[in-house]
Amino acid sequence: MKYDYLIVGSGLFGATFAYFAKKAGKKCLVIDKRPQLGGNVYCEEVEGINVHKYGAHIFHTSNKEVWNFVNSIVEFNRYTNCPVANYKGKLYNLPFNMNTFCQMWGVTTPEEAKAKIDEQKSEAVAALNGREPQNLEEQALCLVGRDIFYTLIKEYTEKQWGRKCTELPAFIIKRLPVRMVFDNNYFNDKYQGIPVGGYNKLIDGLLEGIDCKTDVDFFNSEYKDWNKFADKLVYTGAIDEYFNYSLGKLDWRTVSFKTRIEDTANFQGNAVVNYTSHEKPYTRVIEHKHFEMFGQEVYDCPKSVVSEEYSTEYKDGMEPYYPVNDERNNQLADQYRKLAANEENVVFGGRLAQYKYYDMAPVIEQVMEYFKK
Template identity: 70%
Template sequence: MMYDYLIVGAGLFGATFAYRASRQGKRCLVIDKRPHLGGNVYCEQVEGINVHKYGAHIFHTSNQEVWQFVNHIVPFNRYTNSPVANYQGRLYNLPFNMNTFYQMWGVITPDEAQRMIEAQKQEAQHQLNGGEPSNLEEQALTLVGRDIYEKLIKGYTEKQWGRPCKELPAFIIKRLPVRMVFDNNYFNDSYQGIPIGGYNKLIDGLLEGVETRTNTDFFADRNYWEGVAEKIVFTGKIDEFFDYRFGQLEYRTVNFEQQTLDTPNYQGNAVVNYTEAQVPYTRIIEHKHFEMFGQQVYDVPRTVISREYSMEWKPGMEPYYPINDERNNQLAEQYRQLAHDCPNVIFGGRLAEYRYYDMAPIVEKVLKMKIE
């Protein structure tokens, strides 16, 4: 065996594992079928701007160990995620807070806002006649009422999942943050930010001194790759690893329409969600706002935006989000049982575990792993 670990996939899980294993003296090889390292956190430089090629990635955590670890690799900036929702040309702050309620109803005190929400929640609960919500629409109406649901949840959610809210399970939206304060910070975590210089700096730091190969597909010569290392760390699709034995898992994917514009500041914010169903894209990302603040925005004369279109995944597309409905969850559990019987393979990440993960929990999971 030439290596202790073959790591299939150079995303955050694979790169963090390679960092830890190599520093314990393990011989690691990281391969990725894409032409670059970094997986979905990869950034491309356009007009001096780090463009998040596979969608916005905002690192946030309350775990001090995780925060110190990533900042040890590359310092992070002070970016605070404060998205805005655009509904029929009117703007609303997210998450739902006193700014949102003022924009929605003109209320200026928490008591006024609470009364508006409670009245609409009671109406929704009355419609259920004592029953439990059976779908996402009913669940949302009982949590925040009709006005917020119709303007800020319904259209966006249906675009994201490609299904009417009445056909989506209630558990998808069991909790909705409602803040009775004027606070537009989307996350409740203690720490958040973007690596200074972009996510490529983080990945390059994690993989420094580790052998890597891009444009290399594990499945194109599986027999060879399974023979080069004592153990495999697999971060691809778990159903593909087992040759789709029980059938294919389903995913949502995202198509990005990127534009470079002759203006230094297109929308004044990194993230603007478009929540009405008639607008085909879910949001517009203006990438420079992740790393440029104040006058820095105008020091770079052009800007880059990406419109995001959510759609059903098909073979040949990049899978992004697992679809956590009953059918897929049962199928995924069958594959996880097969994974338990593979002592020399470590399955990690969104695709290999068929679970939705933010970045920080991925890092935390790898930091807790015992590497032998």
Template identity: 65%
Template sequence: MYDYLIVGSGLFGATFAHLARKQGKRCLVIDKRPHAGGNIYCQDVEGIRVHQYGAHIFHTSNRRVWDFVNSLVEFNRYTNSPVARYGKSLYNLPFNMNTFYQMWGVTTPQEAMNKIEEQRQEVLKRMQSEGIAQPRNLEEQALLLIGSDIYERLIKGYTEKQWGRKCTDLPAFIIKRLPVRFVYDNNYFNDRYQGIPIGGYNRLIEALLKGVEVRLNTDYFSHRDEFNALAKEVVFTGKIDEFYDYRFGNLEYRTVRFEHEVLDMPNYQGNAVVNYTEAEVPYTRIIEHKHFESFGEEVYQNPKTVVSKEYSTEWQSGMEPYYPVNDERNSLLYQQYKQLADQESHVIFGGRLAEYKYYDMAPIVERVMRMFEEN
């Protein structure tokens, strides 16, 4: 009946369905959730679009990708400029001259460079005295990149909460590079384009799935053989280990628990994203959703606001998997599953769960666009 059965209505599945339909292909999209859009789904609460599964900011330097998504829905001018809170002190992110001024009172790039290099040299001397040639873990890598002050206040506690592991137990490659800028610039991304769909991400998903048959509250695995028989090919965006019945074992994930709260005030924290970097604070950050789409005095047009506290935790069955744990054990396990996937002639695996890879949104769209160009 169909050319493609697409399992999952998130950004990969929806973009695939859209481009396939434009080529005259018949698609059926199924999703076990009661809504389309996967983790970019937004819920309207008190006239505010709440990013139900965490903050999503679209950013890219690829003009074709930017033009593509804007042809479906216009994007606003939101610029991601998160703030980190440690105790009662606030620091701008990413690490830039504003951060260095807040940390040390330095006002010139050279002063900041000197301060960082002074702390780096202390770390190097200690490692050399202990006979350590290369960073063995995330902590040593971060100290070599940015020094002890910023690491202790802005990286250590946040990272350990995010991953549920000590920095000394995390591999160094996770933090091989840190965005460090010796200019007064709080724009988190280096990409040329960024923003949020005007009217929210649901509008983007609705545009991608326009004219495509979608069945929600539908679990692929409950009637797998019947669904497979409906289409020539399957596009699978779920967990790859589940697809193969966990034959080699479970891949590990981190997940996020959210506490959403409506507040009787127009402006709670003055910014969309505030990271809490102290280990003693149980949540990793607070999102104030109205700041994604309201700017300046617009914020005060709605007398209420919605905030979400995010708690990072280890994934367990029944939870939504978020972040792959790309350590050595899981990377080797994924390669075993990938070898099976590479042998499939009628199944396409795509997205962060099927490829066990952390994806931003724009690379997902770009990857699907290239798939259709190559074919």
């Protein structure tokens, strides 16, 4: 049988595309090189807890159509992302808000906080002596001042990028949101949450009734000659790999995890704690149960699963996670996108195939727009 679409990758783009294609009466085959479906949103159950195996995923959107759609597949809970930053043992609320400024300076009013930040921003601008910021460090100091930068940004950013802030381009951060309210909600979106029962429920719902094969590497299988099997290809892998790195390799950052079971019901009291100094080699610690368990539920589950997250430079064989937004890579990615635009009957979708960082909701929006057209 020949399919209408061969879909390479069963992550959120591929699974959502398959769902809407099936709804439009199309036949799809989804292949994935991993032993399971779901891409990076895949969850693994450990001690009754849904562990985000490839890193924490929090769904958030202001698009009511997208929110209603995902909830039509699986109900989402009320989880609200309120990360905490640990700097050398001292805790600060994120994003930067009145709780952060009270913890840092003892100020209690927005007027006091603004005056403190403005004073430090003025010092940074004066130090430039009329020139534009030349690197991320100078840019950040001009945006939020020295205390916030050195406590919550500098070392955390250096761990994330594997480079000193003075070596990173200024354009990486065009703005740093500062909120003059006592609100620890990280996202401004109207809707946010986690699928009840974990993200596998969402993927299973999207792929219900669709032919799927796992442990299949597109480039080392019969499906590389995809037009023998389907009229169109949906490709969600790395864009440079699709073109056999003909223009050169794109750079990526990747992450790795050290996950362990803790013999306690509540290890850190929050789903996400960022470690913003170099004292700890990891960037953050995730306690997975807090994504889906609230109140007494936390203690009804006697153990906890935590993951330390490490940011590293990508090497061949690793999983690519984040595009590197510097001048070289942006220009190279544009060249690959031009090649992609000339590929007949091929759809390039998602973070890897477009070399752009996307949250989950915009990925679903892209697929919706494709099928509306």
